[in-house]
Structures are given as structure tokens and as C-alpha cells.
Amino acid sequence: MRKTKEDAEQTRTAILNAAEKLFCTQGTAAVSLEKISKKAGVTRGALYWHFKDKLDLLRALHERSIPPQKILMRTAAENNPEDPLGLLEQSAIDMLKIFEVDKRQQRMFRIMNAHMLDKAGSQWSAEVNIDLCQTLRKLTELAGAQGSLNPDFTPEETTVLLMSSMSGLLNEWLRSDKSFALAELGSKMLRKQMEFIRVKKPTD
Amino acid sequence: MRKTKEDAEQTRTAILNAAEKLFCTQGTAAVSLEKISKKAGVTRGALYWHFKDKLDLLRALHERSIPPQKILMRTAAENNPEDPLGLLEQSAIDMLKIFEVDKRQQRMFRIMNAHMLDKAGSQWSAEVNIDLCQTLRKLTELAGAQGSLNPDFTPEETTVLLMSSMSGLLNEWLRSDKSFALAELGSKMLRKQMEFIRVKKPTD
DNA sequence: GTTTACATACATTCATGAATGTTTGTACAG
DNA sequence: CTGTACAAACATTCATGAATGTATGTAAAC
Numbered sequence: 001m002r003k004t005k006e007d008a009e010q011t012r013t014a015i016l017n018a019a020e021k022l023f024c025t026q027g028t029a030a031v032s033l034e035k036i037s038k039k040a041g042v043t044r045g046a047l048y049w050h051f052k053d054k055l056d057l058l059r060a061l062h063e064r065s066i067p068p069q070k071i072l073m074r075t076a077a078e079n080n081p082e083d084p085l086g087l088l089e090q091s092a093i094d095m096l097k098i099f100e101v102d103k104r105q106q107r108m109f110r111i112m113n114a115h116m117l118d119k120a121g122s123q124w125s126a127e128v129n130i131d132l133c134q135t136l137r138k139l140t141e142l143a144g145a146q147g148s149l150n151p152d153f154t155p156e157e158t159t160v161l162l163m164s165s166m167s168g169l170l171n172e173w174l175r176s177d178k179s180f181a182l183a184e185l186g187s188k189m190l191r192k193q194m195e196f197i198r199v200k201k202p203t204d
Numbered sequence: 205m206r207k208t209k210e211d212a213e214q215t216r217t218a219i220l221n222a223a224e225k226l227f228c229t230q231g232t233a234a235v236s237l238e239k240i241s242k243k244a245g246v247t248r249g250a251l252y253w254h255f256k257d258k259l260d261l262l263r264a265l266h267e268r269s270i271p272p273q274k275i276l277m278r279t280a281a282e283n284n285p286e287d288p289l290g291l292l293e294q295s296a297i298d299m300l301k302i303f304e305v306d307k308r309q310q311r312m313f314r315i316m317n318a319h320m321l322d323k324a325g326s327q328w329s330a331e332v333n334i335d336l337c338q339t340l341r342k343l344t345e346l347a348g349a350q351g352s353l354n355p356d357f358t359p360e361e362t363t364v365l366l367m368s369s370m371s372g373l374l375n376e377w378l379r380s381d382k383s384f385a386l387a388e389l390g391s392k393m394l395r396k397q398m399e400f401i402r403v404k405k406p407t408d
Numbered sequence: 409g410t411t412t413a414c415a416t417a418c419a420t421t422c423a424t425g426a427a428t429g430t431t432t433g434t435a436c437a438g
Numbered sequence: 439c440t441g442t443a444c445a446a447a448c449a450t451t452c453a454t455g456a457a458t459g460t461a462t463g464t465a466a467a468c
Contacts, residue, residue: 004433008447029233032423045449048425114318116379129379152392160376160384161393168372172364175320175333180364188356189365196396207413207466215413236457249415252459 012050014040016064019057024107028058028115058115062124065108068099068170069132076135084143088136089194092166096183099170110174129163136162150199158197165193216254218244220268223261228311232262232319262319266328269312272299272374273336280339288343289352293398296370300387303374313374333367340366354403362401369397 018039022031033054037047051057075091099105112125140155140162149158169189173182222243226235237258241251255261279295303309316328344359344366353362373393377386 005446011447027233029231034423043449044424046447049446049448053425114320116318133380152396157384157389157392160380160389164372164376164393165369166372167375168368168370171371171375172368176337176364180361185361185364188361189368192356192400193397196399207468209412209467212413238457247415248458250413253412253414257459 011040011042011046015042015047015050016057016061020061020104020107020111023058023061023111028054028111033057058111059124061108062112065104067108067112067128068095068105069128071095071098073132073135076139081139081142083148084139084146085148085194085198088139088162089190092162092190093183093187095166096169096186100182106174109170113171133159133163148199150197153197161193161197165189212254215244215246215250219246219251219254220261220265224265224308224311224315227262227265227315232258232315237261262315263328265312266316269308271312271316271332272303272309273332275299275302277336277339280343285343285346287352288347288350289398289402292340292343292366293394296366296394297387297391299370300373300390304386310378314378317375337363337367352403354401357401365397365401369393 015036019031019036022036022039033044033047036057037044040047047057051060072091072095075094076087079087081087099109116125136159137155140149140158143149143158144155149155153161169182169186173180219240223235223240226240226243237248237251240261241248244251251261255264276295276299279298280291283291285291303313340363341359344353344362347353347362348359353359357365373386373390377384
């Protein structure tokens with residue numbers, strides 16, 4: 001039997017990994033705690049030692065994952081935006097590149113996406129998305145204030161469009177079983193979108 | 205006690221309505237057949253008379269709903285496309301307008317979206333989306349063949365972009381609790397997107 | 409009288425959570 | 439350095455409830 005702290009931590013992560021994969025493929029409701037612990041090579045006793053219940057497991061999964069939105073936010077928050085829209089575009093592209101190769105992010109995206117309805121899940125997801133929306137709003141409003149935004153679109157509308165196209169792209173990529181090059185096509189799309197989001201300068 | 209065929213049909217639709225609302229707000233896994241029948245004002249016996257099990261209920265729900273994709277497809281298939289991209293744009297706008305006011309479509313979109321993982325749900329959803337993709341592909345390839353497509357994008361890429369932005373827009377609209385005018389903003393976005401999807405004709 | 413359209417009752421499965429048992433690491437006394 | 443006490447890290451067992459599915463009852467329609 002294992003007893004050292006390293007081994008305990010190893011068990012914990014084994015449980016988390018098993019849960020992540022099962023949740024991703026079968027949904028959070030369909031997979032029992034026994035399935036998870038079995039896949040992790042332990043019993044339910046171990047699971048209940050490390051986690052209070054299924055929701056606690058989900059919370060832990062959510063904690064250890066770095067959602068793609070956070071990455072975008074972090075990049076956008078760190079830099080001082082002298083060119084908000086350019087920063088936004090680059091951050092989004094970076095996010096796509098990371099998401100494309102990070103299986104954990106992909107799984108968590110699926111899990112949290114499907115778990116939106118189940119009461120508790122909406123809390124975290126909503127929080128994350130509200131944070132993201134506010135960051136985007138800040139950047140788009142800054143762009144609007146400094147006159148680099150196409151007057152056809154308000155900052156709010158721009159935020160909605162960016163949120164939609166990004167989440168839609170990720171969803172479509174996963175649903176189509178990664179049938180296209182995410183970062184490549186996404187970058188192309190973003191560049192074109194930025195063209196009409198930016199102010200038209202026919203004669204500068 | 206009710207016994208006529210009308211009454212039976214009425215009971216059936218009452219069950220479907222109850223299921224639709226509960227599934228939409230709480231997710232398909234969280235709501236039991238008893239909750240559904242109770243909300244419908246009947247017992248589980250009635251439910252089991254009309255439907256084999258929960259999946260059969262979902263299938264019936266899916267059958268009686270006209271998914272927004274179907275509308276787009278129908279419109280696109282009926283008309284003979286002399287201007288594929290224009291037809292596509294108009295069809296998408298029509299879809300948005302209908303979706304914006306049709307609560308049933310909104311609920312079904314939520315349900316099917318959340319049910320993607322639960323094995324069986326993916327079957328129908330996948331079928332619908334494959335159908336939609338193929339129709340879009342047909343139109344975009346036609347546009348490509350007749351030279352109205354921007355050479356920067358292949359027909360496949362265009363299909364992906366349209367699918368992404370549309371589904372993303374619907375998702376964002378629902379998730380933000382309808383915080384913006386769907387058809388209005390969607391039309392604006394589509395018009396701009398079509399500008400860069402269409403071939404640039406600087407000197408015609 | 410036969411089938412429809414249910415309601416009621418019951419059997420069964422299954423996940424959960426708690427309670428308890430067991431083994432091992434670890435600290436400390438001597 | 440050795441035995442002992444205690445707690446961590448699990449495994450095992452059990453009780454409970456909830457959901458499901460089925461079997462049966464039954465009144466009205468046809």
C-alpha cells in the first residue's frame with residue numbers, strides 16, 4: 001500500500017486524469033465514481049479520501065486546468081495596450097495555437113461546455129466567461145475611444161462577435177473531430193475579421 | 205379518465221412540452237421521468253405508454269422540432285442557386301430571424317448542444333450537422349467553381365468559417381441570456397463576412 | 409368484447425455516502 | 439536504534455434512496 005505524500009499526490013492526479021477522460025467522452029452524469037476509481041486503479045474509498053463528491057472532483061479538475069480564456073486574458077492584461085485590437089488579435093492567435101496541442105484544455109473545454117446546464121457548472125463557466133467578456137470589452141472600448149474601431153460596430157457588438165467566432169471555432173473544431181488546422185484557419189479568419197473591425201482608413 | 209385519440213395526443217404533447225422545458229433548464233441527465241410526468245400532469249405509466257424510455261423521448265423531441273439548420277438547408281435546396289453566396293447569406297439571416305423568436309428551437313438547440321456527449325445524442329446531432337456541412341460545401345464549391353469566391357479561402361475553409369460563426373453566435377446569444385439583438389447583429393456580421401468571402405473585384 | 413390509454417404497484421438495479429477495517433509511514437520516547 | 443503511538447492513505451462493507459422498467463389493474467372508447 002502506498003503511503004508517502006508523493007504517492008498520495010500521484011493517486012490524486014491519477015484520479016483526476018481518469019475523471020477528465022471519462023467525463024470528456026461520456027459526460028459528467030453518465031460516469032459513476034466507481035468507473036473513475038476503477039480506471040484510476042483504485043477504489044471509491046481513495047476517491048472519497050481525496051474529494052468530497054463528484055462536484056468537488058469537477059471543481060478540482062476546473063482548478064488545475066488553465067482555460068484558454070485565461071490565457072487570452074493574461075496576455076491581454078499583462079501588456080499595456082497601445083494597440084488594443086492588435087494585442088487582441090495576437091492573444092487570440094496564441095490561444096488557438098496552445099489549444100490546438102493541449103489535449104487537457106480540449107477535454108476541459110468539452111466537459112465545461114456540456115456541463116453548462118447542470119446547475120453548479122454554470123457558476124464557474126459563467127464567471128470565467130464574464131471575466132473574459134469584461135476584458136474584451138475593456139480592450140474594445142479602449143479601441144473605440146482612441147478611434148481605431150470601425151464606427152459600424154460598437155465596442156459591445158465587437159465583443160460579442162469576437163466571443164462568438166472564437167468559441168464557435170473551437171466548438172466546430174472539436175465537433176468535426178479536428179478536421180482542419182485550427183490555428184492556421186483561425187488566424188486567417190481573425191485577420192480578415194480585424195480588417196472590418198478596424199477603422200477604414202482609405203485616405204490617411 | 206381520458207380515452208379519445210385527441211386526448212391521447214394531447215397527453216403526448218403535454219409530456220413532450222414538459223420534457224423539453226425540464227431538459228432545457230436542468231439537462232437531460234438531471235431530470236427523472238417522474239419529474240417529467242409530474243410536470244405534465246400524468247404518471248410515469250402514461251410516459252411509458254407513449255415512449256419507450258428517455259432516449260425515445262429525446263428522439264421524439266428531436267423529431268418534432270425543426271432545427272434551424274433544416275430551415276437553412278431547405279431554403280438553400282429549394283432555390284436554384286445562381287448566386288450561391290447571396291442565397292447562403294439570405295438563408296442564414298432568415299434562420300436567425302426565426303430562431304430569435306422561436307422558443308422551441310432555442311430550447312432544442314440548448315438540449316442537443318448539451319447532449320452531444322451522451323453517446324446517443326451525438327448520432328442525430330452529427331447527422332444533422334453533416335447534412336448541413338454538405339449543403340454548405342455544395343454551395344461554397346459552386347461559388348468557387350463560378351469564381352465568386354475569394355481565392356484566399358477554399359470552399360472547405362469557407363464552410364468551416366460559416367458553421368463556426370453561426371453556431372458560435374447562437375451559443376453566445378443564449379449563454380449571454382439574449383443580451384443582444386440576434387438577427388440584427390448577426391446580419392451585420394454576415395454582411396461583413398461575405399465581403400471578404402466574396403471575390404474582391406477592384407476593377408471589374 | 410376487445411383494444412386503447414392510462415394509473416398503480418412492485419421488483420430490480422445502481423450510485424451514493426457513510427462507517428469501518430487495514431496497512432503503512434512517521435514522529436518521538438527511551 | 440528500536441519499539442510504540444498516531445495519523446495518513448487507502449480498501450471494504452453496508453445501508454439507503456432514487457430511478458428505472460415491468461407487470462398488472464381498470465375504465466372508457468370503439
